[in-house]
Amino acid sequence: MAKTAHIIGAGISGLSAGVRLANAGYLVHVHEATQQVGGRCRSYFDAATNLTIDNGNHLLLSANHHALAYARSIGSEAGLVGPAQAQFAFVDISTGQRWLLDLGDGRLPLWVLDESRRVPDTKLTDYLALSPLIWAGTSKLIGDTIHCKGVLYDRLVQPLLLAALNCDPPEGSAGLAGAIVRETLLAGGQACRPLVARDGLSAVLIDPAIKFLEGKGGSVRIGRELREVASEGGRVTALKFGGDDVVTLGPDDAVVLAVPPRSAAALLPGLSVPTKFRAIVNAHFRTDPPRDLPPLMGVVGGLVEWLFAFPQRLSVTISNGDRLVDMPREELAIAIWRDVCKAAGLPAEQQAQLPPWQIVRERRATFEATPEQNALRPGAKTAFRNLALAGDWTDTGLPATIEGSVRSGDRAADLVLAAH
Numbered sequence: 001m002a003k004t005a006h007i008i009g010a011g012i013s014g015l016s017a018g019v020r021l022a023n024a025g026y027l028v029h030v031h032e033a034t035q036q037v038g039g040r041c042r043s044y045f046d047a048a049t050n051l052t053i054d055n056g057n058h059l060l061l062s063a064n065h066h067a068l069a070y071a072r073s074i075g076s077e078a079g080l081v082g083p084a085q086a087q088f089a090f091v092d093i094s095t096g097q098r099w100l101l102d103l104g105d106g107r108l109p110l111w112v113l114d115e116s117r118r119v120p121d122t123k124l125t126d127y128l129a130l131s132p133l134i135w136a137g138t139s140k141l142i143g144d145t146i147h148c149k150g151v152l153y154d155r156l157v158q159p160l161l162l163a164a165l166n167c168d169p170p171e172g173s174a175g176l177a178g179a180i181v182r183e184t185l186l187a188g189g190q191a192c193r194p195l196v197a198r199d200g201l202s203a204v205l206i207d208p209a210i211k212f213l214e215g216k217g218g219s220v221r222i223g224r225e226l227r228e229v230a231s232e233g234g235r236v237t238a239l240k241f242g243g244d245d246v247v248t249l250g251p252d253d254a255v256v257l258a259v260p261p262r263s264a265a266a267l268l269p270g271l272s273v274p275t276k277f278r279a280i281v282n283a284h285f286r287t288d289p290p291r292d293l294p295p296l297m298g299v300v301g302g303l304v305e306w307l308f309a310f311p312q313r314l315s316v317t318i319s320n321g322d323r324l325v326d327m328p329r330e331e332l333a334i335a336i337w338r339d340v341c342k343a344a345g346l347p348a349e350q351q352a353q354l355p356p357w358q359i360v361r362e363r364r365a366t367f368e369a370t371p372e373q374n375a376l377r378p379g380a381k382t383a384f385r386n387l388a389l390a391g392d393w394t395d396t397g398l399p400a401t402i403e404g405s406v407r408s409g410d411r412a413a414d415l416v417l418a419a420h
């Protein structure tokens with residue numbers, strides 16, 4: 001009989017652990033507390049815009065090898081699309097200046113040697129000054145490691161690290177930033193090609209995983225919140241979902257707990273977990289993007305940070321968004337639309353008319369990527385031989401990202417496999 005793995009939480013971490021275990025011959029059952037799968041990475045129909053939108057615009061890079069391998073194993077890699085080259089259009093909406101950052105397709109960041117490909121008004125020495133970040137320790141602040149000022153900082157370093165860490169870069173962990181820089185900028189353009197789930201996060205990263213697991217004889221059940229784990233002799237023996245809904249585990253059965261930190265700490269008292277989080281704000285406007293607008297644009301000098309062009313929709317991401325979570329929604333929509341119009345170069349008559357819009361404020365989008373919070377992240381091993389942890393907040397060496405989530409899921413699955 002096949003060994004069984006119970007995955008708690010149907011986010012990217014849980015699903016990637018489940019897919020890896022199913023590929024290794026396990027019968028996988030996923031239990032999700034809410035009525036929807038995908039966790040913080042999902043799509044839904046939005047009545048205000050009459051469109052299916054994602055809870056947040058998610059950007060992957062070609063450096064995200066675990067995420068891409070996950071998509072490949074569920075047959076949806078082709079749904080992650082982007083330009084053939086690592087090119088990023090930028091605009092400074094305070095001055096109107098536009099530029100294209102062309103990182104090429106090499107394995108080394110040789111573009112920094114070519115003035116015409118560098119960020120405008122920057123010198124080679126500005127890039128060399130970033131080198132202390134490369135091997136910085138996780139307990140160091142970015143602000144104590146590099147100079148967080150100047151043109152290169154404003155036009156590249158700040159937008160990149162703010163997006164990756166979801167906190168103001170000077171207060172972020174230099175070690176986490178270093179991991180991003182090593183795996184992306186330092187690895188040349190071939191590692192920096194931007195990729196988005198063109199048909200939506202659920203269609204590309206979630207639904208195919210569910211189909212894959214069910215196709216292997218497993219199950220995915222929603223509305224099933226794990227309330228308690230029963231244990232004996234260093235092993236989890238039963239999963240209690242409330243009332244008489246109890247799953248008794250066989251001697252070879254394993255559990256991957258892939259829930260957010262607060263739920264994990266409630267289920268495993270004494271577990272060290274991050275306790276502080278940061279918001280991400282996304283705004284979606286129903287409008288046809290101008291034909292010449294790139295699919296992704298970095299925006300500096302305003303409120304908006306990244307502008308995404310989807311069919312029938314312009315969408316915006318603002319990281320470290322705690323300052324915006326209590327702002328009246330319409331006021332925020334108007335302020336963001338003003339920036340969108342400038343960035344996309346929309347005609348004046350469109351600026352005056354707010355199209356159908358939606359604002360999604362994810363208050364606990366990511367753990368706070370500061371040295372203090374990073375130090376609280378646990379590994380995948382727990383006090384129980386048959387229970388492994390997964391989640392973007394576990395100690396992956398990366399900030400809270402899809403890539404980190406998949407790595408955590410893969411690592412938890414490998415721990416389960418190694419135990420047998």
Ligand SMILES: Cc1cc2nc3c(=O)[nH]c(=O)nc-3n(C[C@H](O)[C@H](O)[C@H](O)COP(=O)(O)OP(=O)(O)OC[C@H]3O[C@@H](n4cnc5c(N)ncnc54)[C@H](O)[C@@H]3O)c2cc1C
Nearest residue numbers: 009011012013033039040056058059226263391392401402
């Ligand atoms: C707005 C936004 C924008 C983002 N942008 C990007 C981006 O551009 N690029 C990028 O790489 N990453 C991005 N991220 C981060 C990425 O979405 C997360 O890292 C990833 O989705 C986390 O997945 P997870 O499985 O670790 O956690 P979650 O998605 O939180 O999954 C945990 C699941 O466990 C369930 N659960 C909780 N308690 C229980 C219980 N007791 N029993 C059963 N189930 C339970 C939850 O309901 C949830 O479904 C963004 C996140 C947000 C919110």
